[in-house]
Amino acid sequence: MNSFLAYMGGKSLLANKIIPKIPEHKCYVEVFAGAAWLMFKKDETISDVEIINDINSDLVTLYRIVKHHLEEFIRYFKWILVSRDEFQRFRKEDPETLTDIQRAVRFYYLLKLGYAARINSHSFSIATTSKPRLNLLRIEEELSAVHLRLSRVYIENRAYADVFTRFDKPDTFFYVDPPYYGCEDYYGTGIFARTDFVKLRDILAGISGRFILSINDVEYIRELFAGFHIETVKTSYSASGANRKKQVNELLIMNHEPLQ
Ligand SMILES: C[S@@+](CC[C@H](N)C(=O)[O-])C[C@H]1O[C@@H](n2cnc3c(N)ncnc32)[C@H](O)[C@@H]1O
Structure with missing residues (x-):
């Protein structure tokens, strides 16, 4: 099904490319849920537990x-x-x-x-x-x-670091969709800064669960996450306005190699 919200940075178009790459898991966590397009589009039965979080x-x-x-x-x-x-x-x-x-x-x-x-x-x-x-x-x-x-979905209202601390287990899967590099303050001031990408990388390097991080394709991010498996996918902006048809690359960064 679709999310009930159109949302800035929402992954309505990208979700179908990410979903086949989700590894087996018991607990599904969307750390930066926004309109939670992935959660709504995926099959609910692939996860025993589902948690969405946003600040x-x-x-x-x-x-x-x-x-x-x-x-x-x-x-x-x-x-x-x-x-x-x-x-x-x-x-x-x-x-x-x-x-x-x-x-x-x-x-x-x-x-x-x-x-x-x-x-x-x-x-x-x-x-x-x-x-x-x-x-x-x-x-x-x-x-x-x-x-x-x-x-059947738990709804949390925490800063992202706390979500990893609370829910990280070997059979947890985290979908991580932070603000884009260059748009850090798009969802409010003081909640996400450029330095948070380093903090996020360090947290992700230490978790025992699996994750997929989606982010815009910029050199800084490629270098920062160079130790992980990185795939490039094409997407287009879905927001109204002049950019509607613009094709861009998006990075999917993971700590596993997906089958598809
Ligand atoms: C790119 S959007 C997520 C879009 C979502 N994947 C979708 O399909 O709609 C990023 C979200 O991260 C949230 N956010 C920003 N800083 C955060 C933080 N420090 N902790 C948790 N959530 C945060 C924002 O409120 C925003 O809803």
Whole structure:
């Protein structure tokens, strides 16, 4: 199935190239989950346990609400309009002053209707070529399957280093999809810095589980991770705008050699 979110840096197009390279494991962990495209697209039965983690509390609240309080979430949308005014009203709200359900509704609304699936988008997006990404009449239909899928998934809200410490075991598989090199502050300030690539490399060199790291193809990263197995795959940007059709190389870095 597909993720329910379009997300900046989401791996909707790349997931099918990564999934065949996932080694056998018992516990599946997405360390930088975002919209968790890989988790949604893979076969759930290949993992006994599934964990998704992200440092963004608004995003994690949305996952938890869709998992545990879908009815209340949907009921909220009865009184909401798809409009620029509503978008601006949501933008001005401080998430800290909201209940968890309100916070999840706000984040979902802004992500669905903001420009290019960015978190913290300032502009309400109207495309002349497609319908609004949020169809208030179909929310229930769209989210029911997600609600069921999440019923067996643990949802964590931690910084990445803590996730490795907690869940590393020989039969754990980590999918590691950090911000791109050169876009470290794309998901907020102070959560991921250029120096984190070195920290991440050192953590990955010491784990007993298996991992796949996906990242943009730059020389710095190739050199930093030179001790691991590295494959190059082609992908294209899926965000709206001028880059839509642009083909780029992405690196898949692993501590195993995949069969495919
Ligand atoms: C490239 S996106 C992941 C996209 C995801 N694979 C998908 O398919 O949608 C990177 C994610 O890492 C999260 N992140 C950034 N810094 C983090 C940190 N220090 N610890 C955990 N998550 C972090 C961001 O909030 C963002 O959602």
